[in-house]
Amino acid sequence: MSNSEIAAQGQRYIMNTYGRYPLSFVRGQGSLLWDADGKAYLDFVGGIAVCILGHCHPDLVKVLQQQAETLWHISNLYWIEPQVKAAARLVKGSGLDKVFFCNSGAEANEAAIKLARKYFYRQGQSERNHIVTFLQSFHGRTLAAVTATGQLKYQEGFNPLPQGFHYAEYNNLQSVSSVINKQTAAILVEPVQGEGGIRPADTEFLQGLRQLCDREGILLIFDEVQCGMGRTGSLFAYQHYGVKPDIVTIAKGLGGGFPIGAMLSTDKAASGFAPGDHASTFGGNPLGTAVAEQVLTIIDDPSFLQRVESAGQDLMRKLRELNDERIVEVRGQGLMVGIEMSVEAAEIIKSCMSKGLLLVGAGSHVVRMVPPLTVSDEEIRQAVAIFSQVLQESAIA
Ligand SMILES: Cc1ncc(COP(=O)(O)O)c(C=O)c1O
Structure with missing residues (x-):
């Protein structure tokens, strides 16, 4: 079934407790997900801070x-x-x-x-x-x-x-x-x-x-x-x-x-x-x-945990370097990162999604990044690049 077919069936049969995006993911590997129409996404939601070793860790x-x-x-x-x-x-x-x-x-x-x-x-x-x-x-x-x-x-x-x-x-x-x-x-x-x-x-x-x-x-x-x-x-x-x-x-x-x-x-x-x-x-x-x-x-291994800490610092530094005036504060610890915005988070999250980056809000004005703890340096760079592009292109003020 396609994204839209699954969404239509979902509306029909699933109780209305979530405001869902009209997307359905059918496969995952590491920090990547593929939707039912075959499009790939970089997953910085990780099932809302759940998939800490990425998808389908061997x-x-x-x-x-x-x-x-x-x-x-x-x-x-x-x-x-x-x-x-x-x-x-x-x-x-x-x-x-x-x-x-x-x-x-x-x-x-x-x-x-x-x-x-x-x-x-x-x-x-x-x-x-x-x-x-x-x-x-x-x-x-x-x-x-x-x-x-x-x-x-x-x-x-x-x-x-x-x-x-x-x-x-x-x-x-x-x-x-x-x-x-x-x-x-x-x-x-x-x-x-x-x-x-x-x-x-x-x-x-x-x-x-x-x-x-x-x-x-x-x-x-x-x-x-x-x-x-x-x-x-x-x-x-x-x-x-x-x-x-x-x-x-x-x-x-x-x-x-x-x-x-x-x-x-x-x-x-x-x-x-x-x-x-x-x-x-x-x-x-x-x-x-x-x-x-x-x-x-x-x-539970010092080198794994050390990498989470340094990857988180790298992510937060890169986000702070964007110097966008709509970013009020970048805060967090390790790979639990919040970007407080002066504008609503929802539109930014939607635009990132259309460019293949999955993000989730934490309250109305905070964009949250909780990727798999195994996320690579290159994936962090890509995610920040997409986020930056969305901010640059967006007229949200
Ligand atoms: C801090 C905290 N406690 C409890 C919960 C509830 O967990 P669950 O949805 O697994 O019941 C959540 C879920 O987001 C959470 O973030």
């Missing part, structure tokens, strides 16, 4: 094929060897102690919120159940995750929302102090805000949150669904800050495109859960965890 294909021929699914009634191996890698890479596997970022955040509440419940402090999150944050679309998300537009029409969520200003410790009290169980924060516009936390902010949590006995939860898994040039973004959370959530890049999420925690926080407290039928199944273990084998 090592991931091999592991997935082998696992598919061996065992697909058995449930968590039994121990699953690939799950145990993936968990061991995550524990080693994070400095945390225990892992719960699930299927998505929202589910990982649900698990984290439930763990924080149950932790205090088990200590006889059931009234200690409030969660502090941040304005402009994004934590997912389940009811609790959308309530944690500090943006009204995602919550509208879904009342009644779960109770006990309070919002503070990002990078503002004073604002956090003003909303915490004896009922605060946890602070949930993205070390680099993603959907909210690619905003890295200040070091003093994350370190200050850690001190505040230690002082008040509050659990510190980092949502690294978007910024984790090597995206910023360290396995976990918090490792740049010298701050360790009690709980961290990941998803997106963990399976390199295979759907899987996870919540990691210290032994102390993990003591909140006992058998029967939380579960997921598919969570940690052999297919997903076999792929995740292979992803971790590749990315």
